[in-house]
Amino acid sequence: xxxxxxxxxxxxxxxxxxxLAFAGGWVLxxxxxxxxxxxxxxxxxxxxxxxxxxALLVGYVVAVRxxxxxxxARLQAAKTAAAGGEQALLEFLHKLHLGDxxxxxxxxxxxxxxxxxxxxxxxxxxxxxxxRIQERSREVAVIGGEVHSTSTExxxxxxxQSAAVVEITATIExxxxxxxxxxxxxxxxxxxxxxxxxxxxxxxxxxxxAVLGLNGLSERITGIxxxxxxxxxxxxxxxxxxxxxxxxxxxxHILSLNAAIEAETAGEHGxxxxxxxxxxxxxxxxxxxxxxxxRVHLEEFSGAIRSTVVATEEGSKEASQVLxxxxxxxxxxxxxxxxxxxxxxxxxxxxxxxxxxxxxSDQVAVTIKEVREVIQxxxxxxxxxxxxxxxxxxxxxxxxxxxxxxxxxxxRSLKHTFQQRADEMGARTSGWEGIDxxxxxxxSACAYLEFCYLADSEGTLLATxxxxxxxxxxxxxxxxxxxKNYADRPWFKTVQQTHSATITPIYExxxxxxxxxxxxxxxxxxDGRQLGVLGADVNxxxxxxx
Amino acid sequence: xxxxxxxxxxxxxxxxxRVMTALKLHPLPGASEQVAGLAEVDGEPLVVLSLERxxxxxxxxxxxxxxxxxxxxxxxxxVVGLAAAEAGDIVRLDEATIIGPGRGLIRGEAxxxxxxxxxxxxxxxxxxx
Amino acid sequence: MSHLEGWLLxxxxxxxxxxxxxxxxxxxxxxxxxxxxxxxxxxxSGEMLTADELLAMIPRLAEHPFPxxxxxxxxxxxxxxxxxxxxxxxxxxxxxPPPACxxxxxxxxxxxxxxxxx
Numbered sequence: 076x077x078x079x080x081x082x083x084x085x086x087x088x089x090x091x092x093x094x095l096a097f098a099g100g101w102v103l104x105x106x107x108x109x110x111x112x113x114x115x116x117x118x119x120x121x122x123x124x125x126x127x128x129x130a131l132l133v134g135y136v137v138a139v140r141x142x143x144x145x146x147x148a149r150l151q152a153a154k155t156a157a158a159g160g161e162q163a164l165l166e167f168l169h170k171l172h173l174g175d176x177x178x179x180x181x182x183x184x185x186x187x188x189x190x191x192x193x194x195x196x197x198x199x200x201x202x203x204x205x206x207r208i209q210e211r212s213r214e215v216a217v218i219g220g221e222v223h224s225t226s227t228e229x230x231x232x233x234x235x236q237s238a239a240v241v242e243i244t245a246t247i248e249x250x251x252x253x254x255x256x257x258x259x260x261x262x263x264x265x266x267x268x269x270x271x272x273x274x275x276x277x278x279x280x281x282x283x284x285a286v287l288g289l290n291g292l293s294e295r296i297t298g299i300x301x302x303x304x305x306x307x308x309x310x311x312x313x314x315x316x317x318x319x320x321x322x323x324x325x326x327x328h329i330l331s332l333n334a335a336i337e338a339e340t341a342g343e344h345g346x347x348x349x350x351x352x353x354x355x356x357x358x359x360x361x362x363x364x365x366x367x368x369x370r371v372h373l374e375e376f377s378g379a380i381r382s383t384v385v386a387t388e389e390g391s392k393e394a395s396q397v398l399x400x401x402x403x404x405x406x407x408x409x410x411x412x413x414x415x416x417x418x419x420x421x422x423x424x425x426x427x428x429x430x431x432x433x434x435x436s437d438q439v440a441v442t443i444k445e446v447r448e449v450i451q452x453x454x455x456x457x458x459x460x461x462x463x464x465x466x467x468x469x470x471x472x473x474x475x476x477x478x479x480x481x482x483x484x485x486x487r488s489l490k491h492t493f494q495q496r497a498d499e500m501g502a503r504t505s506g507w508e509g510i511d512x513x514x515x516x517x518x519s520a521c522a523y524l525e526f527c528y529l530a531d532s533e534g535t536l537l538a539t540x541x542x543x544x545x546x547x548x549x550x551x552x553x554x555x556x557x558x559k560n561y562a563d564r565p566w567f568k569t570v571q572q573t574h575s576a577t578i579t580p581i582y583e584x585x586x587x588x589x590x591x592x593x594x595x596x597x598x599x600x601x602d603g604r605q606l607g608v609l610g611a612d613v614n615x616x617x618x619x620x621x
Numbered sequence: 622x623x624x625x626x627x628x629x630x631x632x633x634x635x636x637x638x639r640v641m642t643a644l645k646l647h648p649l650p651g652a653s654e655q656v657a658g659l660a661e662v663d664g665e666p667l668v669v670l671s672l673e674r675x676x677x678x679x680x681x682x683x684x685x686x687x688x689x690x691x692x693x694x695x696x697x698x699x700v701v702g703l704a705a706a707e708a709g710d711i712v713r714l715d716e717a718t719i720i721g722p723g724r725g726l727i728r729g730e731a732x733x734x735x736x737x738x739x740x741x742x743x744x745x746x747x748x749x750x
Numbered sequence: 751m752s753h754l755e756g757w758l759l760x761x762x763x764x765x766x767x768x769x770x771x772x773x774x775x776x777x778x779x780x781x782x783x784x785x786x787x788x789x790x791x792x793x794x795s796g797e798m799l800t801a802d803e804l805l806a807m808i809p810r811l812a813e814h815p816f817p818x819x820x821x822x823x824x825x826x827x828x829x830x831x832x833x834x835x836x837x838x839x840x841x842x843x844x845x846x847p848p849p850a851c852x853x854x855x856x857x858x859x860x861x862x863x864x865x866x867x868x
Binding site for chain 1: 711
Binding site: 650660 | 765
């Protein structure tokens with residue numbers, strides 16, 4: 076068509092040049108005629124111009140007419156060729172509309188070679204673009220899925236963090252309340268300590284007075300003890316004198332005995348001496364009795380002194396003990412005063428520290444509240460991000476499915492993969508014999524398939540195969556039965572209508588309850604009859620990973 | 622009268638030469654328990670016997686002023702000392718009041734002021750008691 | 751020595767004793783036990799006496815007989831009594847075994863000043 080257009084343009088150009096040539100000739104001729112007329116040669120000019128004009132005109136018509144005939148012939152041929160190419164182009168566009176780039180690339184011979192080459196190149200480029208888009212969308216879907224998963228986890232984590240922050244906030248607030256309570260108690264404790272310190276001062280003064288009194292008492296007792304000792308010493312001296320008197324009395328007694336003995340020896344001459352001896356003996360006896368009496372009284376007196384000494388000693392010991400205890404109490408009171416003072420200071424420091432802690436706790440609580448809000452915003456943002464990621468993932472999946480709407484020569488094209496299988500089944504001359512093995516083979520080759528099935532041209536299910544990885548016990552979904560008719564199902568109807576592969580929208584699998592979609596292709600015989608329908612359920616998650 | 626242990630004894634005044642106090646006694650090694658010790662009196666040695674052990678008297682109260690009675694034995698000029706717990710009074714003792722029989726150094730017993738007294742016979746010193 | 755007059759004055763078991771010089775044969779001062787002034791006295795009769803302390807050799811002592819009434823209570827070797835330095839002295843008889851206190855065997859071997867065991 077282009078080439079013919081070029082020829083037509085060339086022809087037209089030639090006609091224009093010819094026309095211009097003739098026009099130029101006519102102008103010259105006119106000029107010559109004008110000159111002739113000017114020269115007075117009107118008739119020659121007229122004849123000449125007429126003849127020249129007629130010659131030019133005839134020549135132009137002859138030239139142009141011939142060319143026009145050739146042009147018309149060429150135009151007719153082009154018109155015929157264009158009609159055939161248009162049909163082929165319409166066929167191509169129909170296939171392209173169906174997305175079947177593989178079939179679309181066939182039967183282009185009726186198109187102009189250049190057009191055919193251009194179309195093939197375009198299909199190739201389009202196929203490459205689709206594959207790239209598919210690859211990128213697959214990556215986006217994978218990434219989107221990972222991002223969604225990660226962001227969901229992060230959002231969950233942030234939610235947990237937010238909950239933890241809430242707990243921390245509650246704890247901080249509880250801590251602040253506790254600190255306030257401690258501060259209050261510390262203040263009260265400081266007041267009590269001050270009060271006790273004041274009481275301690277009073278007690279210390281009382282103890283000091285008691286110590287002074289005890290010192291005085293101890294001194295008086297010591298004085299009494301000294302005087303008692305003096306009395307005791309005097310009584311001892313008296314005892315000694317009594318012993319001496321007693322001894323003298325005894326000696327006197329002995330003397331009197333010896334005198335009596337001598338008097339007895341002296342006989343008559345010793346009688347008066349005996350009287351004297353007897354008197355001396357009686358004197359000694361009275362002295363001894365007096366001594367005994369004095370000793371008795373002195374015993375009583377000594378007993379009293381001893382009792383006094385004992386009592387004084389005990390009193391002194393008790394006074395010393397009490398003084399010791401008083402001094403010990405004084406020391407304890409001093410220590411207590413010191414401790415109370417320190418307690419008061421410490422309590423005030425505690426109160427101050429807890430107030431500061433309360434302030435710090437409040438600040439922490441505010442900060443944590445802000446943190447919680449930030450975390451919450453981040454969690455909300457992550458959730459939104461997660462939603463966006465999910466949407467992105469879904470968009471990528473949608474793009475994948477859109478891409479799968481095309482059939483292109485690649486293992487990543489589900490339509491192409493299954494159509495090839497369907498074409499193999501359709502080319503078989505043995506009918507549906509061995510179809511179960513074919514379905515099992517399809518499942519083993521395509522790990523992302525949950526379920527595979529075959530229906531005849533009327534929609535009756537002829538065979539099924541269930542992937543053991545996706546099923547429980549190798550059973551088909553409860554809704555699927557061999558022999559049951561599914562002509563009313565959308566997937567069957569669409570294939571029946573379009574006679575081409577179709578991809579269903581995403582739905583929830585009856586087998587796994589996960590997201591899946593179905594790819595359904597017609598089984599066409601070599602003579603163009605639709606023998607049946609081959610379908611498979613694709614697990615979305617597993618397919619994305621491929 | 623003199624106390625030996627728990628017994629008051631009456632010694633004949635005529636046989637008592639002297640009553641002494643605070644005699645320092647020196648041991649006589651090898652002697653029996655009746656010998657209280659040796660003493661020196663006026664430059665002469667004196668054997669002092671224990672009156673308590675001689676009459677086998679039970680132990681009595683502690684002696685505040687023990688005495689030594691210098692008594693004449695039956696040997697002429699012989700004097701021995703009798704260690705006693707204390708010296709009593711000089712009493713008159715009626716012979717009829719002495720209740721016998723005695724044993725060894727103890728001649729008999731008599732009652733003086735409601736107290737039972739051992740009446741001694743110093744002539745029996747040295748005899749088997 | 752047996753022809754000399756006088757008395758050897760010694761102490762034994764707290765008592766003051768006197769032995770006639772004529773009855774003495776030999777005197778030895780004992781070194782054991784250390785610190786003691788013990789002496790071994792050999793009599794002419796062959797008896798061996800041990801004295802706690804030798805006090806003096808005096809020419810004469812006033813002899814007093816031991817009271818007959820108390821004779822039965824003392825050792826037969828007591829000859830009599832005397833006084834020396836206001837202390838009673840027991841006079842040992844010669845030819846009579848001395849009291850047992852003189853011949854008591856010591857617990858440990860006795861040695862003289864030369865170190866020879868006695």
